[in-house]
Amino acid sequence: MQATSTADPTETTTMTSAPTTAGSRSWARAFADLKEGFGQRELWGHLAWQDIKQRYRRSVLGPLWITLSMGITALGLGLLYSQLFDAAIGTFLPYITTGFIVWNFILGCLTEGTDTFISNEGLIKHLPAPLSVYVLRTVWRQSIMFAHNMIIYFIVIALFWNDVTTPDYSITAGGVPQPGLNWGVLLAIPAFALIAVNAGWVVLLFGISSTRFRDIPQVVASLINLLFFLTPIVWSTDILKDKFGESVGWRDLVAELNPLYHFIQILRAPLIGNQQSWHHWAVVAGFTVVGWALALLVMRNYRARVSYWV
Template sequence: MTVVHAGRNFPAAISDIRRGFGQRELWAYLGWQDIKQRYRRSVIGPLWITLSMAVTAAGLGLLYSQLFETPIGTFLPYLTVGFIVWNFMLGCMTDGSDTFISNEGLIKHLPAPLTVYALRTVWRLTLMFAHNMLVYFAVLAIFFSDLVRDGYILSSGGALQPGLDWTIITAVPAFVLIAVNGTWVALLFGIISTRYRDIPQVVNALTQLLFFVTPIVWPVDILAQKFKETGSWQMLVAELNPLYHFIQILRAPLIGSEQSWHHWVVVLGITVVGWALALLAMRNYRARVSYWV
């Protein structure tokens, strides 16, 4: 049998990634089977994903809109999209850490590129993302008049937003870019986690902290109003958080919020650095994954 993971060099690592993307039918089938297996014998099946997101968004949206004294018509879409994007990125980090560990049997018996298992994870999360987007469309239909209004606000005294317009189409390349980053995260975290089994636990612990410091349930406008002094370190809480930029490139066009190109610059920079690290990890350790798992 040919050992497909052999070769400690960049051409071999690049070949693994290229062949992994080329085996679309394999990772797409495996990802879909993950969803079917998860909701096996369930009456409504994958719709539980949608219902869970709907209940979470509605409950927290109503609560935090009162706590922050924000208009429910604009805050609930803001929080809903934030949760949807966050769940996708959270899955890339947590499920990505277990990518190779959970595929131990296939890795040892199926001569396939390692990238297939990372893409399986990202595809499964993409299917879940699609189910959650049904909640967004429902919220959009209910609060459409609030979101298309030019000059709406996310919080009392906050910046005026332009409202929904043709820029909503930029949500498509934004999600593609986030998914591309999710793939290198699954590769890099997955390889490290096979060697150091404490990494998934560390990732789970850190993501809980990251959730609270990322503008998902609270608008950035609140920081701007509370800490108006120039150079105040509190204003950097959002800007120094890379997850904020990932969320914003997708959330802004979907809710008609003001878009800033610096978010795209940050995300593109992270994409380049992240894939460079993933390639380095693939070059040095891809041949050892089958032994570590």
């Protein structure tokens, strides 16, 4: 399994001289990096699997600890918040479980994305591989963990099948009627694909920025808890409407202005038979375009500097 380099003589770097910026800032080289990175599937796929194996080395359950910890967290919070919000456990537990699974994927891409190039310092300086290899390594690792967590989803859906397949069921008492689980669940496939595509630019943009500004990982880590509670994961937007009526006003913006809500909802809604709202897809599509434009711009301008910043 070999990695090929995208560098040319103008980008040759040493430990004593800075990269030449005149010839390194090129859209062609930025896109070539991405192309070669995707072509080296064996490399980043193997590295991602090794990350999982190393994390649970000499463990009896191995990667199943990912599933077990997710299941315990979802069960505990599902039981607690269903009582606090007067919600039926049969519909609220699938809601909160699915939200946690999607959130965990997004959280992993955000937090580990800021550390992508910093944690791969040794490989970047000694392995002539495209930078996109390390981005794909991070996204693929999080995808593997997502697949493990989906085991909990199937168990919960099997236990509460009658509740989530009943037409016009609601997440909380008096909430918006939902159509119930049906063939619309297949929309979860393109939804996850779209989220994974966004994970790519998040890891690339935050990863390069964090090598230059080491405060960014700390800022992201500090905001994570706030973002979690501001996002409808352990609570539902039905609660706002039930408490304040249909005209929620500025309170409705707590969810609508939170981009993470839209990312979670495009995947959670089909998985538990919730009503699809296409404005969520439009928001996510907009972030996809803008996010990749920013990530590619940063990659074009600073790709050659990463090995010096790490």
